[in-house]
Amino acid sequence: MNLTPLQKFQNSQCLDPDNDFGPLTIKAMRFAFSLSIEQTANFAGQCAHESNYFKRQFENLNYSYERLLQIFSHDFDTDRNRILSDEEKQVARILERKPQQIANFVYANQNGNGDEASGDGWLFRGRGPLQLTGRRNYQLFAAAMNDQEIMCNPDLVVTKYYFESALWYFESNNLWSIAKKTNRVAIKNLTKRVNGGYHGLQDRINKTINFEGWLRAA
Known part of the structure; x- marks a missing residue:
């Protein structure tokens, strides 16, 4: 046990x-x-x-499409115009309920992580009481x-x-x-x-x- x-x-x-x-x-x-x-x-x-x-x-990253847009709208707004285009929303559709891919996308190139392909987002996802x-x-x-x-x-x-x-x-x-x-x-x-x-x-x-x-x- x-x-x-x-x-x-x-x-x-x-x-x-x-x-x-x-x-x-x-x-x-x-x-x-x-x-x-x-x-x-x-x-x-x-x-x-x-x-x-x-x-x-x-960290629970098993997000629905709707929840992804609520929490990570900034990450999907790639042109930084504060409006999510249909193309940008489609990325969230593709990532929906895919925790590893979500982590690698939303945490790429920040907090010391490499790019999306590096896998750092998933490897160094939230752990512990304060994530x-x-x-x-x-x-x-x-x-x-x-x-x-x-x-x-x-x-x-x-x-x-x-x-x-x-x-x-x-x-x-x-x-x-x-x-x-x-x-x-x-x-x-x-x-x-x-x-x-x-x-x-x-x-x-x-x-x-x-x-x-x-x-x-x-």
Whole structure:
């Protein structure tokens, strides 16, 4: 039986590996990662929202035609006139429900990736609670972990460094200082830095406050 990253963490902390992110697990997380109550609540709140309580391991790129046009309209707008022609929309039709081809197309020539033919988009697609994405970020993370094997086996971000990838994101983007408070302003600012916008803000607030309650309970 293959354990999930959450179960592996629970095992390492002598907890029941039930794959349920509850009070005992978050309290163990606080001490394992040497975080304050507020930092733990914020970290878990953001990650739990992004990863469905640490159950999502890989980026889901199995998009419909309609969803592709919603999320990646800029990538299909090759002439950058902000209007998708029938020809540009046809590319989305061709890519619909083809995750590997989608990744190689939308992530080409950005964040350190090569062109579409290089396959970097798929190889360095999102992994971990906060979706580590792109060759450049994988290189930086591999250096931080002192493990260059990550570059030829990116799945290590899931199988070996799942939580570390999210901790590294917080550290490398100077988010721990924002995470010292759990008021609405702090959570909103943190959401902007993690998400690039405010998608799911209320859910992130609810989770963070709930997790703080678990951590402060006797």
